Amino acid sequence: VSRFEGITMAPPDPILGVSEAFRADTHEMKLNLGVGAYRTEELQPYVLNVVKKAENLMLERGENKEYLPIEGLAAFNKVTAELLFGADNPVIEQKRVATVQGLSGTGSLRLAAALIERYFPGAKVIISSPTWGNHKNIFNDARVPWSEYRYYDPKTVGLDFDGMISDIKAAPEGSFVLLHGCAHNPTGIDPTPEQWATIADVIEEKNHIPFFDVAYQGFASGSLDEDASSVRLFAARGMELLVAQSYSKNLGLYAERIGAINVLCSSADAATRVKSQLKRLARPMYSNPPVHGARVVANIVGSTALFNEWKEEMEMMAGRIKSVRQKLFDSLSGTDKSGKDWSFILKQIGMFSFTGLNTAQSDNMTNKWHVYMTKDGRISLAGLSSAKCEYLADAIIDSFH
Numbered sequence: 154v155s156r157f158e159g160i161t162m163a164p165p166d167p168i169l170g171v172s173e174a175f176r177a178d179t180h181e182m183k184l185n186l187g188v189g190a191y192r193t194e195e196l197q198p199y200v201l202n203v204v205k206k207a208e209n210l211m212l213e214r215g216e217n218k219e220y221l222p223i224e225g226l227a228a229f230n231k232v233t234a235e236l237l238f239g240a241d242n243p244v245i246e247q248k249r250v251a252t253v254q255g256l257s258g259t260g261s262l263r264l265a266a267a268l269i270e271r272y273f274p275g276a277k278v279i280i281s282s283p284t285w286g287n288h289k290n291i292f293n294d295a296r297v298p299w300s301e302y303r304y305y306d307p308k309t310v311g312l313d314f315d316g317m318i319s320d321i322k323a324a325p326e327g328s329f330v331l332l333h334g335c336a337h338n339p340t341g342i343d344p345t346p347e348q349w350a351t352i353a354d355v356i357e358e359k360n361h362i363p364f365f366d367v368a369y370q371g372f373a374s375g376s377l378d379e380d381a382s383s384v385r386l387f388a389a390r391g392m393e394l395l396v397a398q399s400y401s402k403n404l405g406l407y408a409e410r411i412g413a414i415n416v417l418c419s420s421a422d423a424a425t426r427v428k429s430q431l432k433r434l435a436r437p438m439y440s441n442p443p444v445h446g447a448r449v450v451a452n453i454v455g456s457t458a459l460f461n462e463w464k465e466e467m468e469m470m471a472g473r474i475k476s477v478r479q480k481l482f483d484s485l486s487g488t489d490k491s492g493k494d495w496s497f498i499l500k501q502i503g504m505f506s507f508t509g510l511n512t513a514q515s516d517n518m519t520n521k522w523h524v525y526m527t528k529d530g531r532i533s534l535a536g537l538s539s540a541k542c543e544y545l546a547d548a549i550i551d552s553f554h
């Protein structure tokens with residue numbers, strides 16, 4: 154008797170499944186605006202020059218393939234916390250940050266979810282509505298209850314700040330509040346510095362625990378420091394918090410699966426104990442993380458020349474997205490006669506634009522125009538070239554009407 158016969162087919166992933174459909178499409182005008190992965194103006198994947206330089210140096214050095222410690226490469230853990238908080242941040246020399254290298258952002262979020270499940274029974278996570286498609290899966294599979302706080306306002310195509318604040322206030326005391334550090338996915342709408350201060354006030358008031366997902370540091374504005382300002386504001390208030398990091402986008406290390414979970418604690422002793430429990434959770438999950446990406450990050454940040462070159466390339470990537478945003482806005486405004494206000498395209502930041510297209514309209518984009526995007530109406534501008542903006546504008550205008 155077959156034991157696996159009863160297993161049903163899983164649905165395609167809302168984001169990664171779009172790329173599979175794109176690859177199957179043979180139409181010459183097809184455009185993949187699904188997965189949040191950077192592409193050049195020629196719509197090709199991009200390996201940063203600084204990554205190639207670091208890898209050549211590593212190859213010459215001839216390094217071994219010994220297991221890393223459960224918590225990952227020490228040199229990486231050091232620089233990743235310094236990049237996030239700032240090397241001169243008191244929390245670093247006070248040794249209050251427990252940092253464990255994770256399997257990129259996803260793995261770091263999942264490890265943090267396992268810590269919450271084990272040490273905060275009954276606590277829940279509140280996540281933005283909408284949020285990154287995989288957040289709900291991660292907390293569901295980690296058996297951590299979650300609910301949503303209002304975030305996107307379709308009327309203004311902006312932030313529903315009042316709704317966000319009242320939902321955070323209404324959450325049970327001691328909830329974990331999942332926040333996108335910068336470049337909110339999928340809306341591309343970030344709180345202003347003043348709004349971040351109010352969000353911090355409310356979280357402090359309710360004894361909630363801030364839990365940042367930082368997957369685009371340096372990629373949103375082009376500046377590593379600017380994109381970390383929300384996290385640093387909360388840290389400066391003396392709050393305990395968690396931060397999941399990823400180097401998939403800002404260093405183009407997607408498939409190397411390099412990231413980290415950072416837990417800022419109130420004392421160095423607590424940080425030591427938290428780190429030991431994160432290790433205890435990681436060992437049975439994947440034992441220890443992959444070494445290559447960790448060495449690439451540590452080597453780049455560890456060398457002034459390479460670090461500066463990385464910053465230049467990050468600005469170049471962020472710059473290309475900003476210019477393609479402007480070009481798309483110009484194409485839409487130039488083509489559309491309905492008088493619709495397209496300025497939201499320019500107000501949004503980071504890799505994505507939340508178009509406001511509904512599921513049926515998104516399907517029209519794909520079925521009629523061969524433009525691949527997620528069903529929530531998100532388009533990844535990283536997959537768009539200036540040359541294709543006119544075509545995309547025609548598709549969007551056609552799909553709206």
Ligand SMILES: Cc1[nH+]cc(COP(=O)(O)O)c(/C=N/[C@@H](CC(=O)O)C(=O)O)c1O
Nearest residue numbers: 168188189257258259285338366368399401
């Ligand atoms: C907000 C956010 N957090 C974490 C991740 C995880 O990335 P990792 O490669 O595990 O470090 C992603 C990836 N987002 C893009 C790709 C994906 O869905 O996995 C996306 O939204 O298209 C995010 O957008």
